[in-house]
Amino acid sequence: MTAGALKTENGARAPLAGATRAQIRRALHEIGVPERELNMRASQLWRWIYHRGAREFADMRNIARPLLEKLAARCSLARPEIVTEQVSADGTRKWLLRMAPAHRFDKGAEIECVYIPESDRGTLCVSSQVGCTLNCSFCHTGTMPLVRNLSAAEIVGQVLVARDRLGDFPGGVPPADGRTPRGEGVRAVSNVVFMGMGEPLYNFDAVRDAIAVLTDGEGLSLSKRRITVSTSGVVPEIKRLGAECGTMLAVSLHATKDALRDRLVPLNRKYPIEALIEACREYPGASNARRITFEYVMLKGVNDSLAEARALVRLLKGLPAKINLIPFNPWPGSAYECSDWERIERFSEIVFNAGYASPVRTPRGRDILAACGQLKSESEKLRARARMMLEESLAVGQD
Ligand code: SAH
Ligand code: SF4
Numbered sequence: 257m258t259a260g261a262l263k264t265e266n267g268a269r270a271p272l273a274g275a276t277r278a279q280i281r282r283a284l285h286e287i288g289v290p291e292r293e294l295n296m297r298a299s300q301l302w303r304w305i306y307h308r309g310a311r312e313f314a315d316m317r318n319i320a321r322p323l324l325e326k327l328a329a330r331c332s333l334a335r336p337e338i339v340t341e342q343v344s345a346d347g348t349r350k351w352l353l354r355m356a357p358a359h360r361f362d363k364g365a366e367i368e369c370v371y372i373p374e375s376d377r378g379t380l381c382v383s384s385q386v387g388c389t390l391n392c393s394f395c396h397t398g399t400m401p402l403v404r405n406l407s408a409a410e411i412v413g414q415v416l417v418a419r420d421r422l423g424d425f426p427g428g429v430p431p432a433d434g435r436t437p438r439g440e441g442v443r444a445v446s447n448v449v450f451m452g453m454g455e456p457l458y459n460f461d462a463v464r465d466a467i468a469v470l471t472d473g474e475g476l477s478l479s480k481r482r483i484t485v486s487t488s489g490v491v492p493e494i495k496r497l498g499a500e501c502g503t504m505l506a507v508s509l510h511a512t513k514d515a516l517r518d519r520l521v522p523l524n525r526k527y528p529i530e531a532l533i534e535a536c537r538e539y540p541g542a543s544n545a546r547r548i549t550f551e552y553v554m555l556k557g558v559n560d561s562l563a564e565a566r567a568l569v570r571l572l573k574g575l576p577a578k579i580n581l582i583p584f585n586p587w588p589g590s591a592y593e594c595s596d597w598e599r600i601e602r603f604s605e606i607v608f609n610a611g612y613a614s615p616v617r618t619p620r621g622r623d624i625l626a627a628c629g630q631l632k633s634e635s636e637k638l639r640a641r642a643r644m645m646l647e648e649s650l651a652v653g654q655d
Contacts, residue, residue, distance in 0.1 A: 369381065
């Protein structure tokens with residue numbers, strides 16, 4: 257297989273939904289489209305896949321039938337499969353998605369993706385990895401034993417699934433619950449945040465390629481200002497994110513002193529607070545109109561004293577910042593509790609009085625465990641499954 261080509265082992269059809277322009281060109285080349293037509297055909301396919309949301313090659317009316325037949329025989333427009341969908345009383349939706357198997361022993365990794373509708377926007381929270389290697393002590397994802405990177409196509413695939421399901425492509429029908437924001441120029445999925453499972457900056461290349469697909473003006477056309485990448489603080493990659501992607505940045509800070517942050521976010525031992533703040537100061541495009549979000553999870557008796565609120569304000573002085581206070585979401589076996597509501601309010605008052613907007617992130621979808629860090633809640637089932645997948649992938653490696 258050529259580097260960067262789509263996987264077609266074992267006769268599997270090359271997946272085009274979620275593919276980059278280069279991958280689409282390569283797939284066309286592999287089915288015999290002549291060099292001189294490649295750009296034009298790739299553009300046609302691109303618009304059908306990303307602008308129109310086509311799910312069948314047969315719908316592509318401006319492409320000649322013989323080529324459509326070849327495409328249908330050798331390529332696929334399949335998306336990640338929806339295994340379950342849960343809809344919260346507040347309209348939040350959580351999907352468990354199964355990725356297409358990458359090889360014949362692969363049963364398909366499962367990840368979760370959450371959609372949060374508000375009156376003027378709809379935010380999709382996507383995963384960038386299956387699990388996470390970083391082991392933040394308050395995060396459920398960090399306890400999952402198996403980790404693999406998602407491909408760019410698997411990341412974009414989450415957006416395609418959401419748009420299909422929410423009737424967000426031309427001619428689509430929105431779900432009957434009426435929760436999806438609608439109106440002239442309003443899209444059901446208007447914003448994407450990389451705040452699901454995984455550390456996006458540990459899967460930089462795929463995240464960068466996915467962002468290029470999402471922001472391409474001939475396709476899904478999301479503005480870079482409506483895409484936010486959240487990181488626990490991979491300092492060298494923050495610079496690359498700014499230079500190569502230009503999206504909004506969110507940083508999971510959670511503490512103002514290294515001793516405590518070392519415990520909460522172990523990556524801090526490698527990239528301590530000072531280096532992290534420095535990387536934020538240098539983040540290109542950060543301005544009052546494009547603030548960096550600092551996430552701060554409220555852990556009772558751990559990081560929620562009023563002195564810490566004041567230290568937070570001092571630490572971020574001079575930075576164009578927004579502070580997002582996140583009520584901690586407990587999970588079975590977690591060692592922390594969420595701060596009392598009154599404490600969260602007093603903490604947020606200090607931050608607010610220092611001139612920062614400090615929305616307390618309203619817990620959404622609590623009834624369906626849709627909160628950050630809580631995705632993939634049936635951990636025991638997953639563990640068994642993940643072990644099985646790991647064994648299988650090792651077996652493949654020995655072939
Ligand atoms: N790995 C990236 C992005 C995914 S986590 C990061 O850490 O930034 C998205 C956000 O959810 C992060 O701010 C993370 O610290 C927070 N989070 C994780 N577990 C949580 C929990 N149990 N309750 C509340 N927030 C949590
Ligand atoms: Fe990974 Fe983010 Fe969870 Fe930390 S908070 S373990 S970086 S997903």
